[in-house]
Amino acid sequence: GQQLNQSPQSMFIQEGEDVSMNCTSSSIFNTWLWYKQDPGEGPVLLIALYKAGELTSNGRLTAQFGITRKDSFLNISASIPSDVGIYFCAGQSGGATNKLIFGTGTLLAVQP
Amino acid sequence: GAVVSQHPSRVICKSGTSVKIECRSLDFQATTMFWYRQFPKQSLMLMATSNEGSKATYEQGVEKDKFLINHASLTLSTLTVTSAHPEDSSFYICSATRQGTGIQYFGAGTRLSVL
Numbered sequence: 001g002q003q004l005n006q007s008p009q010s011m012f013i014q015e016g017e018d019v020s021m022n023c024t025s026s027s028i029f030n031t032w033l034w035y036k037q038d039p040g041e042g043p044v045l046l047i048a049l050y051k052a053g054e055l056t057s058n059g060r061l062t063a064q065f066g067i068t069r070k071d072s073f074l075n076i077s078a079s080i081p082s083d084v085g086i087y088f089c090a091g092q093s094g095g096a097t098n099k100l101i102f103g104t105g106t107l108l109a110v111q112p
Numbered sequence: 113g114a115v116v117s118q119h120p121s122r123v124i125c126k127s128g129t130s131v132k133i134e135c136r137s138l139d140f141q142a143t144t145m146f147w148y149r150q151f152p153k154q155s156l157m158l159m160a161t162s163n164e165g166s167k168a169t170y171e172q173g174v175e176k177d178k179f180l181i182n183h184a185s186l187t188l189s190t191l192t193v194t195s196a197h198p199e200d201s202s203f204y205i206c207s208a209t210r211q212g213t214g215i216q217y218f219g220a221g222t223r224l225s226v227l
Contacts, residue, residue: 003155031214042118042205042218043156088155098144098214100207102155 002027006089006103013079014111021106022073023089031092032065032072033100038085046087047074079110115139116208118219125196126227133191133222135206141186142208146216147179150203162189196226 006023013019023032031050035043047058049065049072056063062075072089089103117136125131135145143164148156160181161169168181178200180192189208193200203223207216 033215035218040203040221040223042116042207042221045215045217048215092214094214098209098216099146099158099161100216102157105155 002101004089004091004101004103006106008106009104010107010109012109012111015080017079019076019079019083019108020073021087021089022071023091023103024071025091025101026070027091027093027101028069029091029101030069030094032063033090033092034061034063034072034074035088035090036085037088037105043088076108079108081110081112084108084110115210116206116217116219118206118222120222121220122223122225124225124227127197128195131193131196131224133193133204133206133224135189135191135208135219137187137208137210137217140208140210142189143186143211144209145183145189146207146209147181147189147191148205148207150205150221152203156205159191164189193224196224198226200224201226 004023004025033048034046037043047063052069053067054065060077087106090100115138119134145162147159149159150156158171159174162181162183164183170176183189203221205221207218
């Protein structure tokens with residue numbers, strides 16, 4: 001199935017550092033979503049973006065919906081050990097089905 | 113707290129048996145639920161879209177006779193893996209769409225191991 005290109009694939013950082021990851025697509029999306037998945041759990045929604053150019057924050061997390069509607073980025077500031085996990089972007093074209101297309105994921109490891 | 117409940121969280125079965133996984137939306141009605149499959153270190157791959165009161169829509173390459181989906185009410189969808197084989201071992205995750213938002217909320221997943 002289709003997947004979005006997400007980078008980097010993995011990141012190993014020190015506690016307190018800022019993190020940035022991004023997602024690109026060859027298709028236009030109406031909605032971009034960012035999820036975090038802990039091992040053995042389902043994804044948890046972090047941020048939802050609905051409009052091109054939109055910049056939204058959720059605590060230490062900030063995400064933007066690219067102007068072209070084909071990309072999005074997620075920033076995490078002042079990382080802490082509990083930020084560890086896999087982060088997925090997901091694009092939604094809208095319409096009747098509301099199907100999500102997921103990115104390939106970014107594994108984040110935070111060294112205390 | 114969780115808004116989508118998935119059960120069981122883990123199941124081990126013998127090859128050839130069938131396994132049913134339940135997905136419930138806890139505090140909202142979901143006309144649409146989705147079933148995903150995730151292999152280790154990979155992303156979520158959509159298997160099918162479950163529509164309340166109608167047949168599920170399967171993604172290309174997913175066998176509808178092997179992965180039976182029933183969405184009998186606005187809060188419950190079930191996935192039955194029929195005649196399971198070791199290659200069906202995977203992490204199965206459901207999601208439910210909150211009406212009016214289009215946002216998918218995910219269950220905690222079911223780890224299926226077929227011996």
